[in-house]
Amino acid sequence: MKIPRFSRKTLCIPYAVFLIFFVIIPMLVIVFYAFTDKNMHISLGNFIRFFSDPTKLSTIVYSLVIALITTVICLLIAYPVAYILARSKMKRKFVILMLFVLPMWINFVLRVNALRELFNLLSSLGGMEWLASSNYFKTVFGMVYDFLPFMILPLYTTMLKIDPSLYEASADLGANGFTTFTRITVPLSMPGIMSGVTMVFLPSMTNYVVSDMLGNAKVTIIGKFISDYFGNDWHMGSMIALVLLIVVFVSTWLTGGFKSEENVRGANL
């Protein structure tokens, strides 16, 4: 019996079809809508309106700041955790890692809803009333809670792959713990940091489910803005989406998301 042989190119077809219909064509549609007006004439009107409207620029800036704060907090929490997990000789460190990653397996709307209820409970306690109206705090908290596993995992995998003999060499040559950390751990875990930052920073700019549910819909980030515009003005909505896309593209490029370096070692999930 003749076994049908698939060349690499044939095997690519399903994915190529997928790419064309669900990535490339939608992208072109967005570009088309962004540069046309309501009568479908080519126009730069949306572009000009976007960059001359302080509300839209502010929203982008706000989203950037929220995303930045979220990323920094995630990094500050995740780095020690990943470091300890990767370096310790604990027997059950897999269990601890699982404890951080496990929430990822539960639907995230469910988790945010649970968090909302938790905040409700806390804000009904004495002395915690401020919580009910601190919408930005709750939004950032929700984002951190939501994206923390995405920071821990890449950090953990890169640190696990740092050769322990490097630490020994460093100690041999008389470096103290701090120097070892700054000269060996941090540089070698850089790919992990970069991919963690990318994986937290980008979604937290647009994840408006969190800001809607925890911020009482009083916090508007760019994702919500786009969704609102798509209710009535697809052209402006597309323009905002396009600007966001460019921001994302630039920040991915800056954090090295497109490099295919060898020392990435699988951290770029």
Next chain:
Amino acid sequence: MKKKKLLSVALASAFLLPSLASLGGCGSSDTIVLRVYNWEEYIDEGGKGTFIYDELHELNDEGDPVTDKNGHVHIESDIVNDDYKAWYQETTGQKLSEEGPRLLDDFCLWYERTYGQKIRVEYSTFGTNEDMYNEIILGNEYDLLCPSDYMIMKLAAEGWLEKYDDGCDENGVPDGSYNFFDPEVPENYYVRNVSPFIADKFENNAGLAIRKDDNGEEIYWKDYAAGYMWGTTGFVYNPVAMNGTLEAFLEECDWGIFTNEKVAGRITAKDNVRDTYFAALGVTYQEEAHNQAQSLAALKAQFDAGTLSPADYTEGITRIFNATDDETISIVEPCLMDIKKNIFSFETDTGKADMVAGKIWLNYAWSGDAVYAIDLAESGVDEDGKASATARLNYYVPKTGTNLFFDGWVMPKGANKQAAQAFVNFLSMPQNAMRNSYYIGYTSVIAGENQEMRDYADYLYGYEFDPEEEEEPAETVEYDLTYFFRGENYTGDKRVEITAEKENATKRQLYAQFPPEEVIARCAVMDYYDREASERINELWSRVKAETLDAWAIVVISVTVLAIAAFIVFVKFGGEIDFFRARPKKGFRLVKQEDYKQIK
């Protein structure tokens, strides 16, 4: 060549997909399909919680059926009685399932019995009028939609809708074809059962300016829409809040409660521009006259004094609540900002739960939701089955005027009009209107040509003294609903009145579900915004929802971000550009990048 091949495979599969899909539907060519596009949770979906199920089962506190000692769970019902069961068997040809049948299934049975044709309903749902509108203009095909008042007008004015059949040809000459509005046709349940009050509102375009479509023809609602549900907007409030003074305070502030600091963080607004802009107009115009329009309070005073006719009053408030000119927007904008600062949240769905949980005191709500929230609080358990913190909630309609809304059935161009109109008629049978109204909590437009709907209202809200449960009879009032129920044969002294508990009739479910005539008199219906106006309002809404930074803050933050970006670029590529590299010490030479690469 290879590339071309790839593309052709891709295209071929794209063309193949739809034909595969149509293959699936081939087998049943004698079945017609009715595509209905409705709001979420807006029709009797069968099972527990439906009228039929609840009527035939006595439920305990957990909502489970109670069994008697013989193991029977069914009880006698006043409305779902033998007559009702016989009627059901007559219309659908099946025995009434006591577990609560789905209304859509019943429609298919009825349709086949009546018209001798099999039918299948493809039922899908939407979340907002605007989502639905986008679907339609993108070319999604449906036979029947259920938009709200202003969206009906928008769709009609833009020419997306079919008219209901009026038995005339294109020139308006009767040609003996089907007439949806002819009460003599046995299947025309809608026209026979619709409340005269709603029919009248539709007839007169609900006090809105007469719109013209693209061909310059005047647009009337009744040509394009058949009513489904209606209601008012108002405040659900917790009467025990503020040491029991909230009720009086609300009456004193009226719309102004939205910006009153005493309820800061204890009140919610709707998370959509139409409802919240409407409320902001209420706050702005309540006491003060702006922009050539009188204040709402002044209009009300003139109406009460009898110097302003009801029609003029309706027109006056309708104009105020639909104002979109620049001047109005500039007055309303700071008011919206104040509202945002004062409220607990913008919400669409969470207000009811927050209300029952006692977290907020006031919830700006649609009347159907109000009924639901009041019922929920009364039942003592919240949506998740936990004991609720609030035992009772009330409903208040602003006394200086509020919103009256309709949701109605319309047929987009190319719809199967025959099946669509049959569906509307089926929903308009009083027995079915009861089921829908009970399931979703809103008020049906159906009043019934006979006694059925009055009996239903009386059954829900009529008060009878029960010596086993109460020590003395509660205070009752005769609640007048003549305006809604009066039929063709109405004579002045034949009033429709329900003997109801006074509390219920003045501030609770009955008041919310069937507002009295004096509330209706001060209601305005939303008109649609044309393109320019809707752009202005949406820009306004995005300014309200987002935080606008000062120009200097934008500049500072942007510069910071750019600086960080530049720094990263410098760190990454600085070493590869000679200009950025450190100058060599005396006596050394800098190896240029190009030379370096060559050496390598």
